[in-house]
Structure formats: C-alpha cells, structure tokens
Amino acid sequence: MNVPTLKELSQNGLDPEILFWVGCAGSFDERAKKITKSFVKLLNKANISFGVLGIEESCTGDPAKRAGNEFLYQMQAVSNIETLNSYNFKKIVTTCPHCFNTIKNEYPSLGGNYDVIHHTQLLDDLIKNGKIKVQNESFKGKKITFHDPCYLGRANKEFKAPRNLIDSVKADLKEMKSCKEKGLCCGAGGAQMFKDAEKGNEEINIKRTKEAIDTNAKIIAAGCPFCNTMLSDGLKNQKAEQKVKVLDIAEIVEQASID
Amino acid sequence: MSIFSSVFFGFIFISAISFFVFNCKKILRNINIGRGINRSDNKKQRFFNMLRLAFGQSKMLDKPFVGFLHLVVYVAFVLINIELIEIVIDGFLNKHRVLAPYLGGFYNFLTAFFEILALLVIISVVVFWVRRNILKIKRFISNDLKGWPKTDANYILYIELVLMLLFLNMNATDLYLQSSSYSDYYQSYGYFPVSQFLSPIYSSFSDLTVLYVERISWWSHIIGILFFLNYLYYSKHLHILLAFPNTYFSNLESIGKMDNLSSVYNEVKTMLDPNNDPYAVSNSNLPIEKFGASDVFDLNWFQLLNAYTCTECGRCSSECPANQTGKILSPRTIIMKTRDRLEEVGKNIDKNGKFIDDGKKLLDDYISKEELWACTTCNACVESCPIGIDPLSIIVDMRRYMVMEQSSAPTELNNMMNNIENNGAPWPFNQLDRLNWKN
Ligand code: SF4
Ligand code: SF4
Numbered sequence: 001m002n003v004p005t006l007k008e009l010s011q012n013g014l015d016p017e018i019l020f021w022v023g024c025a026g027s028f029d030e031r032a033k034k035i036t037k038s039f040v041k042l043l044n045k046a047n048i049s050f051g052v053l054g055i056e057e058s059c060t061g062d063p064a065k066r067a068g069n070e071f072l073y074q075m076q077a078v079s080n081i082e083t084l085n086s087y088n089f090k091k092i093v094t095t096c097p098h099c100f101n102t103i104k105n106e107y108p109s110l111g112g113n114y115d116v117i118h119h120t121q122l123l124d125d126l127i128k129n130g131k132i133k134v135q136n137e138s139f140k141g142k143k144i145t146f147h148d149p150c151y152l153g154r155a156n157k158e159f160k161a162p163r164n165l166i167d168s169v170k171a172d173l174k175e176m177k178s179c180k181e182k183g184l185c186c187g188a189g190g191a192q193m194f195k196d197a198e199k200g201n202e203e204i205n206i207k208r209t210k211e212a213i214d215t216n217a218k219i220i221a222a223g224c225p226f227c228n229t230m231l232s233d234g235l236k237n238q239k240a241e242q243k244v245k246v247l248d249i250a251e252i253v254e255q256a257s258i259d
Numbered sequence: 260m261s262i263f264s265s266v267f268f269g270f271i272f273i274s275a276i277s278f279f280v281f282n283c284k285k286i287l288r289n290i291n292i293g294r295g296i297n298r299s300d301n302k303k304q305r306f307f308n309m310l311r312l313a314f315g316q317s318k319m320l321d322k323p324f325v326g327f328l329h330l331v332v333y334v335a336f337v338l339i340n341i342e343l344i345e346i347v348i349d350g351f352l353n354k355h356r357v358l359a360p361y362l363g364g365f366y367n368f369l370t371a372f373f374e375i376l377a378l379l380v381i382i383s384v385v386v387f388w389v390r391r392n393i394l395k396i397k398r399f400i401s402n403d404l405k406g407w408p409k410t411d412a413n414y415i416l417y418i419e420l421v422l423m424l425l426f427l428n429m430n431a432t433d434l435y436l437q438s439s440s441y442s443d444y445y446q447s448y449g450y451f452p453v454s455q456f457l458s459p460i461y462s463s464f465s466d467l468t469v470l471y472v473e474r475i476s477w478w479s480h481i482i483g484i485l486f487f488l489n490y491l492y493y494s495k496h497l498h499i500l501l502a503f504p505n506t507y508f509s510n511l512e513s514i515g516k517m518d519n520l521s522s523v524y525n526e527v528k529t530m531l532d533p534n535n536d537p538y539a540v541s542n543s544n545l546p547i548e549k550f551g552a553s554d555v556f557d558l559n560w561f562q563l564l565n566a567y568t569c570t571e572c573g574r575c576s577s578e579c580p581a582n583q584t585g586k587i588l589s590p591r592t593i594i595m596k597t598r599d600r601l602e603e604v605g606k607n608i609d610k611n612g613k614f615i616d617d618g619k620k621l622l623d624d625y626i627s628k629e630e631l632w633a634c635t636t637c638n639a640c641v642e643s644c645p646i647g648i649d650p651l652s653i654i655v656d657m658r659r660y661m662v663m664e665q666s667s668a669p670t671e672l673n674n675m676m677n678n679i680e681n682n683g684a685p686w687p688f689n690q691l692d693r694l695n696w697k698n
Contacts, residue, residue, distance in 0.1 A: 001697055003694070003697045005694070022693075022696070024683075024684040024685055024686070026696070027684070027688075027693045027694070027695075027696055028684060028686055028688045028692070028693075028696075029686075033696040036696050037696065037697070040697070052694070054693055054694040055690060055691055055693045055694060057683075057693060058683030058684075058690070059679045059683050059684050059685060061679070063675060063679070063685050064675075064676050064679050065517060066517070066636045066655065066658075067658060067662060067668060067672050067675070067676065068551065068655065068657075068658030068659040068660070068661055068662035068663065068668070069659075069662045069663065069668075069676050070519070070520045070523045070550065070551075070659055070663065071523050071526070071527065071550075071663055072676055072679060072680055074519065074520075074523050074524060074527040075527055075530070075531070075680075076679065076683075077519075078527055078528070078531055079531065101515040101516075104515075105512070105513050105515050105516035106516055106517060106519060109519050110519055110524065150635070150636075150637040150638060150639075151515055154514065154515075154637070154638050154639065154642050155513060155514055155515025155638055156513060156515050157513075181642055182578065182639070182642075182643075184580055184583075184639075185580040185635045185637035185639065187580060187635060188635070189635040189636050189637050190634050190635040190636030190637070191672055191675065192635050193685075194671055194672060194674070194675035194685055195632075195669050195671035195672055195675075196671065197584075197586070197633070198581070198586045198587070198588070198629050198632060198633040199585075199586070199587075199629075200581070200584045200585035200586040200633075201584060201585030202584040202585060203584065204580045204581070204583075204584050204635065207580070207583065207584055208580075
C-alpha cells in the first residue's frame with residue numbers, strides 16, 4: 001500500500017491531486033481502519049495522486065462543536081486550517097461524513113476554503129470515468145440496504161453517489177422504511193458516540209438496525225465509520241451478526257473491483 | 260337605530276383591530292429581546308422560499324392527504340375573508356350586500372365560490388378533528404400537548420367550524436328573506452349553491468324570526484372573526500401570520516453548517532497568535548459576550564420568531580430519533596418551552612416596565628439538561644419542519660452554555676473533549692500513532 005504524506009510529497013516538490021483526510025475513526029478505530037485501507041487500495045488501483053497528513057492531522061473538532069464546546073472546536077479548526085493551508089492540493093476527500101461536513105461547511109468562515117468531497121462521491125466519479133472497474137460476481141443480485149449518514153444525506157443532500165455505487169456492483173438495493181431526507185439517525189451524531197444514551201425505551205441504533213433487518217438485506221451498506229459501529233453493535237444486539245454484515249461502500253467497491 | 264348599529268359596529272371593529280395591533284407590537288418587542296443575526300441577504304431567494312413554503316405550503320404536501328386538506332382550509336380561509344371587505348363596509352354603513360349592484364354577474368360567482376369553499380373547510384375541519392380526537396394520531400396525543408395546546412388545537416377547529424356554519428346560515432336566511440316581506444332590504448343578489456339546501460329549514464318560521472336569525476348570524480359571524488383574529492396571539496394558530504416572516508428569514512445555508520461563534524473566534528485568534536503576550540492587559544473594552552444560551556435573551560431574534568411561529572404539528576418530534584426511542588427530548592417541546600418562557604419574560608416587562616430578574620431561566624426551569632444531551636444533531640427536526648423552524652440551533656446554543664459557561668457536560672463527554680485537547684482525537688490514542696493503520 002502506497003500512502004505518502006503531504007510532508008514527504010512536498011519535500012520532493014510534489015503536490016498531490018487529492019488530500020485524503022483520514023479522520024480519527026479511520027486512523028484509530030479497528031473496524032474503521034479496514035475501511036481506510038480499502039479506500040486507499042482503490043485510490044492506488046485508480047492511480048490517483050493523493051497524500052495524507054499523517055501525524056499532522058488532528059480531530060476536525062466536530063464532536064466538540066456539537067457537544068457545545070465551540071472553543072475547543074475552533075482551536076482544532078484554526079490549527080487544522082493552518083496545516084492545510086501550508087500545502088497544495090486540489091481536493092480533500094474524506095471517508096467520514098462528519099469530517100466532510102465540518103471541513104466543507106464550517107471551515108470556510110474560519111479561513112479554510114477547500115473543495116471537499118465524500119469518498120462515495122469520488123468513487124462514483126472514478127467508476128463513471130472507468131478509472132475503477134468492477135466485476136459483477138461478488139454482489140450481483142445481493143440484497144443491500146443503504147443507511148444514509150445524517151451528515152452526508154440530510155445535511156449535505158448527497159443521496160445519489162452511494163446508491164450509484166451499489167447499483168454499479170449490480171446489487172439489489174432495498175431501501176429502509178425511512179431513508180434519504182427522512183433517514184433515521186444511527187444514534188452516534190452530536191457526540192452521542194462518546195456517551196451513554198439518555199433514558200428511553202430503546203437504543204436508537206437498535207431501532208435503526210431493526211429497520212435494516214426488516215429489508216431482508218444481507219448487507220447494510222454504510223458511509224460513515226460511526227454509523228458502521230452503531231449498526232454493527234445493533235446487529236450483535238439482535239443476534240443477527242451471522243446473517244447480516246455491515247460494510248462500508250468503499251469495502252463493497254473494493255471487493256468488487258478488478259486490478 | 261341605523262346610526263346606533265353603525266356606531267356599535269365601528270366600536271367593536273376598531274377595538275378588535277386595536278387590541279390586535281397592541282398584541283402584534285408586543286410580539287415584535289418580545290422577538291427583539293433576542294440577539295442580532297443578519298438575515299437581510301439574498302432577498303430574492305428568501306422571497307421565493309416564502310412563496311414556496313408559506314404560500315405554496317410545499318413541505319406540507321410531504322403528507323399528501325392532510326397536506327391537501329390543510330391547503331384547502333388555508334386557501335379557503337384566505338379567500339373567504341375577501342367577503343369581509345363587503346361585510347365591514349356593510350357594517351359601517353348599515354347596508355346590506357353593498358357591493359352586489361356594482362359587481363353584477365361576478366357577484367353571483369363570488370358568493371357561489373365562497374360557499375363551496377366554506378363547505379370544503381367544514382369537511383376538512385371535521386377530518387382534522389377526527390384525526391386528533393378519534394384516530395389519535397401519535398404526534399397529536401403525546402405528553403407535550405397535554406393541557407392548553409390540545410385544547411387550543413380543538414378550539415381552533417371549533418371556531419373555524421362555527422364561523423363557516425354561521426356564514427352558510429347567514430346566506431340561507433338571506434336567501435329566504437329575499438322572497439319575504441323584507442325583500443326590499445334583502446334584494447335578490449348572489450347565488451348560493453350550498454345554503455340553498457339549508458334555506459328550506461326556515462320555511463315554517465315567520466319572516467320576523469328569520470330576520471332575527473339572519474341578523475344574529477351576521478353579527479356573530481363578524482364578531483367571531485374579530486374574536487378569532489385576537490385569539491391568534493394566544494394560540495399556535497399565530498402561524499397563519501408568522502409562517503410568512505419565518506420562512507422568509509429562515510436559514511438559507513446547508514443545514515449541516517453550524518455557525519462559528521464569533522465571540523469565541525476572537526479569543527481563539529488571540530490565544531493562537533504567537534505574538535500575543537498572555538500577560539498583556541486586554542485592550543478591548545467590550546464586555547465579554549456570554550457563550551451560548553441559558554435564557555431567551557441569549558437566543559437570536561430568529562429563534563424567538565420560531566418560538567412564536569411553531570404550529571405544534573409535531574412533525575419534528577415524530578422524526579426525531581431520540582423522541583422515537585422514548586427519550587424525553589422532543590424538538591417541538593424545545594420550541595414550545597421557548598415560547599412559554601418568552602411570554603413569561605414579556606409579561607414581566609409589561610408589569611415592571613423592564614425585565615426584573617425572576618430567578619428563572621429557560622435552562623433547567625423550562626428545558627432540562629437531560630433533554631438537551633439526548634440530541635444527536637441529526638437535523639431530522641429541521642428538515643421536517645414545514646415552515647423553516649430550527650429547533651437544533653436552540654439545543655446547540657444551550658449546550659454551548661452548559662459546556663463553556665457551566666462546565667456541566669456529562670463526564671464521558673468531558674473525557675472525549677480532554678482527549679481532543681491533549682492528543683487530537685476523541686479517544687486516548689497517541690497522536691504519533693495516527694498513521695499506524697497503514698502497517
Ligand atoms: S437534531 Fe436533535 S432534536 Fe432534532 S431530530 Fe435530531 S436528535 Fe431530535
Ligand atoms: S417546529 Fe415545525 S415541525 Fe416542529 S411542531 Fe413546530 S411547526 Fe411543527
């Protein structure tokens with residue numbers, strides 16, 4: 001796997017096309033690291049010139065901001081923007097919708113103006129222009145349901161790219177009861193990921209997982225490392241982890257891709 | 260007699276309008292308690308949004324059946340009120356159907372059109388009542404509607420029903436009187452496709468009785484309308500007016516974008532500035548702005564306008580993941596409590612001339628921390644509101660207060676924030692291990 005850092009690239013006088021913002025989950029969470037790798041493999045296959053910030057990357061501040069700690073968020077944002085502004089690249093791509101939303105929508109007024117896309121958008125483009133080719137066998141006719149991440153779908157109105165990708169591997173997309181603009185949250189956003197839920201009669205991730213199971217899909221496609229965790233936990237709770245798997249769209253595309 | 264009637268009408272009409280204006284001013288004053296926020300940009304797009312959402316009710320049609328009925332009631336109500344022009348002129352001049360001679364055949368069309376609208380309103384209102392009281396649709400029976408909100412919702416339906424019935428009865432008796440001994444006053448004007456079926460009810464009554472019934476209906480109808488106008492202020496029905504400014508001023512940016520607090524930005528800039536002398540005396544004389552919101556004073560005027568505009572329809576709460584899974588958070592309640600507190604503050608100002616501390620706050624006294632911490636910031640509430648209300652922004656502003664002013668976040672969140680502060684990730688991993696995934 002070839003993963004250059006921006007620092008290395010710039011020392012060699014190179015500017016990558018794309019800066020891959022890995023995100024904290026993608027860097028540290030065991031499950032999410034696999035997604036990161038799948039995505040990088042795809043970037044390598046498609047011969048994309050990209051780089052990561054590596055140890056120069058730091059939390060975007062999203063969980064702090066949404067927990068109400070605007071101060072900590074802005075400290076993170078301002079120093080990230082300083083790092084980002086010291087390099088040249090054309091686009092930022094991220095596998096996390098929270099990083100995507102924050103850098104795209106909230107960094108500009110702090111001085112960080114970038115062209116930011118979500119990895120499903122990039123992959124959709126790469127498949128469309130033939131840079132990534134997929135075979136039909138692995139997922140053909142398989143029932144897959146897609147869980148819209150709140151910060152990709154509702155917040156940024158990207159519903160198509162991930163669905164195009166599911167279509168491109170010839171899978172049978174089964175929509176859940178609530179999807180797209182009305183997609184039910186997995187329960188992780190707004191810093192809920194890091195705390196226990198308030199008292200209620202059900203956990204949000206379980207409710208969402210049940211909706212996914214109800215579609216009879218064998219795969220729940222996710223586009224966010226946090227949704228991935230929440231839904232995987234939901235499947236365990238429902239004792240369905242043998243029958244149903246949660247895969248990131250990048251993993252699906254990677255499994256179907258040909259060299 | 261005729262002078263007395265005109266004077267009486269004038270008195271009622273002018274008092275009703277004055278009281279309405281008086282309350283409108285109060286609403287305006289209360290909304291202006293809020294902090295400033297600039298919503299004067301993109302006038303064209305704002306205007307278009309208002310047409311689409313408030314006038315065209317485009318989001319209401321997400322639920323096609325009720326959306327359609329709501330549209331019927333709304334359009335009918337607006338159009339029927341055109342009839343008020345004539346009623347008011349009649350009232351002042353003590354005349355009857357004063358405009359009829361000038362409009363000729365068009366007058367017949369109008370009367371017929373209004374009657375059909377009235378019938379449609381009656382049908383819709385009955386359906387709404389059944390949905391609320393017999394079918395008990397979930398979003399109409401939840402706890403946050405107990406008490407006044409539930410009563411209010413039904414009162415609105417009853418008032419609309421009674422007004423429409425009075426309107427039709429007024430026409431039915433009018434039609435009767437047009438061929439009675441009073442026909443020189445009740446001249447043969449108008450075409451009444453609905454009330455012509457009611458008119459026969461009066462065939463066994465004396466002309467005088469019907470005359471009384473007609474007059475009573477006429478007066479009750481106009482007094483009812485003026486009453487309804489003044490009822491708005493005390494009711495969720497205020498949305499029929501405020502939906503317009505609310506959609507006009509609503510957020511035009513991506514709903515994922517949360518504002519970057521400028522007061523914080525200034526501090527962050529200074530802290531990160533390498534030339535900054537941490538021991539220097541602050542050279543700004545500006546008072547340090549409070550971070551976040553603990554009371555209505557700390558919210559912006561648009562959020563306060565939201566509070567007055569909310570229709571209490573509960574679309575937001577029925578889409579809310581926290582609410583759907585039994586947490587006490589309900590975005591509708593957040594908005595309703597904000598209005599309750601704002602009203603309380605308004606009354607305090609009415610009484611004392613200015614706000615005198617009453618020892619209460621929006622936070623804790625109206626909205627609990629438990630509610631605020633249950634939100635996933637998923638934006639489902641914002642997306643589902645048909646008139647551009649943003650409950651999430653209030654939740655986040657109150658979280659900001661709890662975290663930055665009170666340091667009262669749940670321990671787990673404090674741990675998460677400490678991690679971000681110390682090692683740049685919400686978990687306790689070493690920043691230097693960030694690239695280890697590639698091995
Ligand atoms: S943003 Fe918060 S209040 Fe609104 S629907 Fe989502 S969880 Fe509920
Ligand atoms: S905030 Fe909007 S969706 Fe929620 S109850 Fe009020 S009007 Fe309905």
